[in-house]
Amino acid sequence: MAAKHSAGILLFRRTGGADGDIEVLLGHMGGPFWARRDVGAWSVIKGEYEPDEPAQAAARREFREELGLPVPPGELIWLGEAKQPNGKTVTVWALEGDLDPALVVPGTFTMEWPRGSRRLQEFPEIDRAAWPALPEAREKIVSGQRVFLDRLAELLG
Template sequence: MPRLSSGILLYRRDPELQVLLGHMGGPFWARKDEHAWSIPKGEHDQDEDAEAAARREFAEETGHPAPADLLPLGVVRGSKVLTVWAAEGDLDPDAVVSNTFELEWPPRSGRVQEFPEIDRAAWLDLDTARTKLVKGQLPFLDRLVTALA
């Protein structure tokens, strides 16, 4: 059974079309920028509704509730089956407060540390977003443009 993940791509149109992305937290991503950003999303069980999971994950990773109106952007299949919705809104990226996860770091040290799932967020124009977003999520940018056309 493939792993399931759902998320919400927040966008705004002023001053131009921009998307809110989060830089992935933790030591593996600390020194990476290109293709190290993500749509706020997370895994869920087969029995959890994908939209409900997307709303929950958005709130957990941003510290803010998901917008009421969602626009479906479909599914991308890769290492996970990722379902994404888009929502128009505006959020101060400096006000993003993510939940955390624990990881033994450094490996085999016996020391468990806590890291944010998203260590920072930013509004990015689409050209910049294409260089920052993890490659498996790139189709959602094109789908957003198509959906808003």
Template sequence: MSDKRSAGLLLYRRTADGGVEVLIGHMGGPLWASREQSAWSIPKGEYEPDEAPEAAASREFEEELGLPAPEGEWLDLGESRQRNGKLVTVWAIEGSLDPAGITPGTFTMEWPPRSGVQGEFPEIDRVGWFAPDVAAPLLVEGQRVFLERLTERLDGRG
């Protein structure tokens, strides 16, 4: 099993009709460019054992979106082991932000493969607000459980 750990924040907002929407980001870079299904993620990132997961979640939110995490109560949505073995911990926080205000962090990778050419790509190339049932098939499979947990918490079942 991987000992890699990741932490993230799932931003949610209530809609005028009493529903809920969540903010997720489409993964950047050439590997994800033509994919929609299972190509979106909760803003999150890896952290080392000496960093508190809450601090990592807040830091990664700002690194990936270029905006600080909103103030508010953090709802613990627990952990989920991903297919690659990574253990992901997520909190939800109620807030709103305008996707137009996003300035994503970047990463560097060789592209095309074995070309020797290094390219810089956004960690997240776009974000959107979606109802949980619309977001679920977009999210990478291992993160869908967090939508279920958020819905249960907000419905008073969790």
């Protein structure tokens, strides 16, 4: 079985504070496993793609699918790849931009829930989006994606 790959966009904005605060757009993972969790339950806006799809095209597609909104205009900044604890390789680009989380209309997925019930239920890919500042984002994001926050912080100085 081939290794899985995900691609995503880490949207960021400068808040204009005296210390040049940076906020990033994260999505809280949807579905029953994440419903009562906060720390370690947030993610870069990303999704899986097939080997024949260019990663950047997949990142743009997944952004639109997960949020129901277009990718804001601007130049994507390569943040690289990171292998996750589950073996998946995640590729991320940063993009300076803004959007209102209240406008998000998330995509959905279907799964059997409760497990073993043979009952299929639909859940949002993400159940909410928010703009935490980098220190808070480091606490909230899944551990395997912290490297992208670190790379962004280094890039922005």
